[in-house]
Amino acid sequence: MMKFVLKNVKNGYRAGVISELGNQPDKTVDTPFCMLYTRGGSAPHLSRDVLNRLKNLPLVAHMPLNILADHHEAVRKFQHGIGKFAAMEDRVVYCSLHDPSTLVKSGYNDKHGVSVWGKGGKLKLDTELFMKIQESFQPDIYQALSDGDTDINSTRKRCIKVVDRTLSFLDSILDIHNKSERLKKTAIFGSIVGGYNEAERVRCVKETVSRPVQGFVIEGFFNPGPDTEHFQINECVNLLQKIIEILPVDKPRLMQSIWPPDAVIQAYELGIDIFDSSYPYVVTERSSALVFTYIIPTEETEGEELPETYEINLTDKKYFADFSPLLKDCKCYTCENYTRSYVNHLLNTKELLASILLMIHNFHHYFEFFESLRRSISDGKLEDLKKLINKPKKLPSVER
Amino acid sequence: MAAKAKHVFSLKILAECSTTKARTCLFTLPHSVVETPVFMPVGTQGTLKGLLLDQLDELDCRIMLGNTYHLGHRPGPELLEEAGGLHKFMGWKRSLLTDSGGFQMVSLLKLAEITEDGVQFESPHDGSIMMLTPEKSIEIQNAIGADIMMQLDDVVHSTTTGPRVEEAMHRTIRWLDRCLKANKRPKEQCIFPIVQGGLDSQLRKQCAIELTKRDVAGFAVGGLSGGEEKSLFWKMVTLSTDHLPYEKPRYLMGVGFAVDLVVCVALGCDMFDCVYPTRTARFGSALVDTGLLNLKNKNFSEDFQPIDKNCQCSTCKSYTRAYLHTMVTNETVACSLVTVHNVAYQLRLMKRIRESILEDKFPKFIQTFFTTMFPNKNYPEWAIEALKSVNVNLR
Ligand SMILES: [Zn+2]
Ligand SMILES: [Zn+2]
Numbered sequence: 001m002m003k004f005v006l007k008n009v010k011n012g013y014r015a016g017v018i019s020e021l022g023n024q025p026d027k028t029v030d031t032p033f034c035m036l037y038t039r040g041g042s043a044p045h046l047s048r049d050v051l052n053r054l055k056n057l058p059l060v061a062h063m064p065l066n067i068l069a070d071h072h073e074a075v076r077k078f079q080h081g082i083g084k085f086a087a088m089e090d091r092v093v094y095c096s097l098h099d100p101s102t103l104v105k106s107g108y109n110d111k112h113g114v115s116v117w118g119k120g121g122k123l124k125l126d127t128e129l130f131m132k133i134q135e136s137f138q139p140d141i142y143q144a145l146s147d148g149d150t151d152i153n154s155t156r157k158r159c160i161k162v163v164d165r166t167l168s169f170l171d172s173i174l175d176i177h178n179k180s181e182r183l184k185k186t187a188i189f190g191s192i193v194g195g196y197n198e199a200e201r202v203r204c205v206k207e208t209v210s211r212p213v214q215g216f217v218i219e220g221f222f223n224p225g226p227d228t229e230h231f232q233i234n235e236c237v238n239l240l241q242k243i244i245e246i247l248p249v250d251k252p253r254l255m256q257s258i259w260p261p262d263a264v265i266q267a268y269e270l271g272i273d274i275f276d277s278s279y280p281y282v283v284t285e286r287s288s289a290l291v292f293t294y295i296i297p298t299e300e301t302e303g304e305e306l307p308e309t310y311e312i313n314l315t316d317k318k319y320f321a322d323f324s325p326l327l328k329d330c331k332c333y334t335c336e337n338y339t340r341s342y343v344n345h346l347l348n349t350k351e352l353l354a355s356i357l358l359m360i361h362n363f364h365h366y367f368e369f370f371e372s373l374r375r376s377i378s379d380g381k382l383e384d385l386k387k388l389i390n391k392p393k394k395l396p397s398v399e400r
Numbered sequence: 401m402a403a404k405a406k407h408v409f410s411l412k413i414l415a416e417c418s419t420t421k422a423r424t425c426l427f428t429l430p431h432s433v434v435e436t437p438v439f440m441p442v443g444t445q446g447t448l449k450g451l452l453l454d455q456l457d458e459l460d461c462r463i464m465l466g467n468t469y470h471l472g473h474r475p476g477p478e479l480l481e482e483a484g485g486l487h488k489f490m491g492w493k494r495s496l497l498t499d500s501g502g503f504q505m506v507s508l509l510k511l512a513e514i515t516e517d518g519v520q521f522e523s524p525h526d527g528s529i530m531m532l533t534p535e536k537s538i539e540i541q542n543a544i545g546a547d548i549m550m551q552l553d554d555v556v557h558s559t560t561t562g563p564r565v566e567e568a569m570h571r572t573i574r575w576l577d578r579c580l581k582a583n584k585r586p587k588e589q590c591i592f593p594i595v596q597g598g599l600d601s602q603l604r605k606q607c608a609i610e611l612t613k614r615d616v617a618g619f620a621v622g623g624l625s626g627g628e629e630k631s632l633f634w635k636m637v638t639l640s641t642d643h644l645p646y647e648k649p650r651y652l653m654g655v656g657f658a659v660d661l662v663v664c665v666a667l668g669c670d671m672f673d674c675v676y677p678t679r680t681a682r683f684g685s686a687l688v689d690t691g692l693l694n695l696k697n698k699n700f701s702e703d704f705q706p707i708d709k710n711c712q713c714s715t716c717k718s719y720t721r722a723y724l725h726t727m728v729t730n731e732t733v734a735c736s737l738v739t740v741h742n743v744a745y746q747l748r749l750m751k752r753i754r755e756s757i758l759e760d761k762f763p764k765f766i767q768t769f770f771t772t773m774f775p776n777k778n779y780p781e782w783a784i785e786a787l788k789s790v791n792v793n794l795r
Contacts, residue, residue, distance in 0.1 A: 040726060042733045047740070049714035050452060071726045077702050078722065087718040119730050321479055337453060337491050341483065345446065345475045352450035352732055 002141065002187040002214050004031075004252050011380040014271060018252060021092045022140035022185035023083060027059055031252060031273035032377075034264075034370050035062035035094055036363075037101075037281055041086025044281045045352075045359045048087045053333050054360065056367040060141075061091040062276055064099035065133065066116035069123050072133040081138035095134070095142040096217070097125075097191075100257045101278040103225030109147045111165055127172040135180055141187045141215070143254075145169040148219035150195030152235065159197035162220065163204045166193045170211060178212075187214035189254060192247075195220050198239060205246050215252040218243060218272070226282060228257035233266050244271035260310060261292060261369055261389045265382070268373065275370075280362035287347050288313045289326040289358055290365040292392055294372040296384045306388065309396040314358070316398045319344040332364035409547075409590045409617035411649050417762040420790035421641060421668035424757040427618075427649050429547040430588050431487065432462040432494040436649060436670040437753055439656060439746040440497060441678060445470050446490045449678045450736035451743070453491050459713070459744050462494045463547070465673050468501035468540055469508070473525075477543035485545030496546035497673070499653075500537045500579075503622075506555045514554055516571065534578035538591070542584050550620060551579040553594040558626035565598035569607045572596045576614060592651060594622035595640045599632045608643035618649035621669070625654045630782035634663065638789060641668035658687065658749055662769050663783050665753055666762070666790045677746050681738035684728030687745040689772045693721070695738065700725040713744035763792045770794055 006016045019028040036043060036058045043051045051057065063082060068075075075085050083093040098104050098116060108115035113126035125133075130145045146169060147162040154162075170190055177183050190213035194200035208216065221236045222228055233240070247253060252273040258264055259279035267275070283290055288311040297304065312319075314326070325335035326343065334343075334357040346354035376385040408430055416423040427434040441448055442465045448456060456464070466486055471477075475489070483489035486496060502519050506512045511522040518533035534552040541549040552575050554568035576593045583591055593611040597603030611619060621640040624633050637652060644650050649670040655661065656674020664672070677687060684695040686707045693700070693707060706716040707724070715724075715737045727734035756765035766787065770779055779794050787794060 040731050041723070042727065042731060045732050045736075047714065047733055047737050048718045049455065049740070050736070053452075053454070067730070068726075071701075074702050074722050074726070078704055078720075085720070085723055087723065320475070321482060323483060333452070333454075339483075339489075341475070341479070342446075342489055342491070345479075345489075349445040349470075349474055351445055351447050352735060353447040353452075355732060356450055356452070356736065 001185065004215070004250060006250060011377070011382075013377045013382060014268075014273065015374065015377050016252065016273060022187070023081070023089075024059070024092050024140065027092070029059050029092070030374055032268050032275065032370070032373060033060070033273075034058055034275040034277045034366065035060040036091065037062050037277040038086070038088070039099070040067045041082060041088060043359070043363070044284070045355045046363075050356065050360070054364055054367070055331070056364065056371060058277070058367060059092050061088045061093050062096060063093055063139065064096050064102075065125075066097075066099050066102060066118045066123070068137070069116060069125070069133055070118050070120055072136045076136035082136075083139070092141070093137075093139040095137060095139040096256060096276075097143050097146060097148075098224045098256075099278070100224050100228065100276050101226060101282055103227075104149070104223050106149050106223055109149050109165070111168070114145055114147055114169075127169055127176070131173060131176040131180075134177075134186070135182045138182055139186060141189060143189050143217045144173050144191050144213070146191030146193055146217075146219065148191065148193050149223070150193065150220045151222050152196055154195040154197075156197055156200075159195040159200040162193045162195065163200045166191055166204065167207050170208065170213075174211060189213060189215040189217045192216050192218045192243060193220040196236065196239060198242060201239060201243055202246065205243055209246075209248060213251075215254060216247055217254045217256070219256065222257070224257055229259050229279070229282065231257065231263075233258070233263055233270070237270070240270050247271075260394065261294065264369075265373065265386055265389060277363065277366055280366040281359070283311055284355055284358040284362050286313070287315045287354070287358065288396075290362050291327050292369075293388050294369040294385065296372070296376060296381055296388065306391055309393050311396065313396055313398040314340060314343045314354075315347050315400055316344075316396075317400060326361050327365070330361065330365070332361045334358070334361040408587070411618070411647060413647070415758045415760065417666075417757050418760055419763045420666040420792060421638075422665045422753075422757050422762050423668070423670070424754045425649065425670060427670070429463070429495040431496070431547050434462045434495060435754055437661075437665045437750055438463065438671050439661065439750045440465050440671065440673040441743050441746070442467070442673055442675045444675070445474070446486055448743070449681065449739045450732070451739060455714070455740060456492075459740070459747055461743065461747060463497060464492070464494075466496055466498050466544060466546060467504060468498045468537065468544065469504035471498070471544055472501060472540045477540045480545070481543045485543070487545060495548070496544075497548040498541050498544050498546040498550065500550040500552040501532055501540065502537065502552045503555050505532060518552065534575040535582040538579050538582040542589065545585075545589065547589060548618070549583070549589055549591045551576045551591055551593050553596055553622055556596075556598060556623065558598065558623050558628040560598060561600075565600055566603055569597045569603050573607065573610050576611065580614065580616075590617040592616065592618050592620045594620045594653070595644070596623045598623060599628060599636060601635070601639055604636055604639055605643050608640055612643070612645055616648070618651060618671075619644050620651040620653050622653045624652070625660075630780065631785065634667065634782055634786035637664055637669065638667040638786070656746065658689075658769075659773060659780065659783060661749065662753065662766055663786050666766065666787060666792065677742040678739050681742045682735050684724075684734065684738060686738050687742045689769070690775075691773060695721060695724045695728045697725075707741050708745070711741060711744060711748065713741050715741040715744075766792055767795060
């Protein structure tokens, strides 16, 4: 069963190691980390063959249930779980309830279950169906069914209700889980909900902690979806602090939809260990390449110019005849083989390869950022990294 | 005619079939040595639908197509020249072939009009009247820099009859001479003339003989596969190869269905291209020896085999039909996955053909191929006839 050990970090920052994961018992993951975002079980735009050309892939593949749930009958017949079904058998599979980049509509949950939004529209999951899917999928970790449908405007009554429901779901799930042969090696992450109501959040944490879960998912501050990019952690920082204070230190905490690097660092400092990587996908979908700097300058590189924005938009006509790579000195497959001019052409002609090349670069960049984050933690240089990250503006203006 | 110049474009015939007109050769081009018979995938805009350069390398694809009409418009010859040609622009190190742009102009633009000067058309972008002359076509193709360029030909629809066909044939020959004269990089880029003449045997023969008088590296057979009767199609193909020089490659334009490939190799063609394998992949259709698998079909939802268990492509190595079924209509990655397989299928089909010719077992290959494709032996009539003409009797 999954193990989490906090490393003894001298600088007072939290860093740990997850090991003994269900189907990959020999591999370990260092926290903080981001998972590999997938859609329908595959990295967006990237086949396994292409994905494996990335040198810094996260071990944990993040598979949101909403798109996959439709196919659970086929996966059940397949018998070897969702990881192998999706040609991801060499990764650890984490199943979340919602896709961080797909809008979750409000008002579709009740005491019997929770709605997720897949390709075929709404799918209502009660605990029985939810557990049937988990038994078919056999992930290494899954998020317990929860009602996270709250935001800053939710009433106290609503906050009580979501906590009641989520705890009741958790009890039913644990009941089935503990009897399941197929889920013997699978870990459960309990969901911490309760909107912006401190009492309810505290109740949810205390009750969840008292149950046999191996980690925690904190949600319910906003509806998942593309707008979460603009979510400011400052809006909930005090509450988040309170929640994390009463969570056990020896279990990992996961928070979805913490996207830009400044938000990641802020959430990490509050005590979050696991993040998702749908941000590079969202950036790819708007035809941009991430260019923010995560390399702490050495004496030689000190004084080099920093990019003005987190990303550049490759549809901008200024890249038409720009034969440089997306990002100077980037070691990704795209930057080593292609130019801004070529990607600009592929975008102008709406060629599929544009998304593939941008996705490779953006994944590479984001994964390297996490590598740099871990390194800066162990080297005691997080403050230096923060300075780099907080400098540029977020979005570029574009001339087409 | 000018004295035959020594150029890098050379054809070495490795083996010929003792029964049919098929042969297998090495065609040396500036950027690669191409083994024929060869299928050339079409990368219209300077990319092959969602494939990385390394993936094409790993599939051992040695030559692909670009479309002059599209590339001439976007990114345009000026940028391509600045980039150092399409090879550098797209990062492709092996060979390229470009068409003349004429065919697409005539088929895509309603207002195209052909005069002795060239193809006149209304710009789809600003509505101005523009002219694609043989010189202009070669100028753009020189900027693109493909190993093989196509002459601008006077395209008539394959079912057109009457004096227009004869006019087009003669004009095509005149335009060839203008193209050859306009080529600024004859050492790096060769021009293939195009045998025209519609469905008229006399005209086609006359055209082939006339074109043969020019010093060129190879020949294309054009004006076919435009919806004409298959019984006429194969007769024009075999007539063209009969009158083209034996020691030069023959490129049959726009042909790429598996059955057509097998038959036309038997009729003596060496090079083929078609958008079909990549286009059909986008709709979730995978090519196999028994025909086509439409992966959208519910039948595949619990089918845990690869698309083709004999295929070595990266898709067949990792993915099941059932998984692809969940993805085909939803995610772009499915398009790349099926495209990889379809390109691999076409290239492997040609490889199997080449190996069978080398071993002089091509007639046996044809029989096995047809039995697999048509298990009820309902072979198309035209294929039976065409193969009979080269001494293969399908059982
Ligand atoms: Zn890069
Ligand atoms: Zn295959």
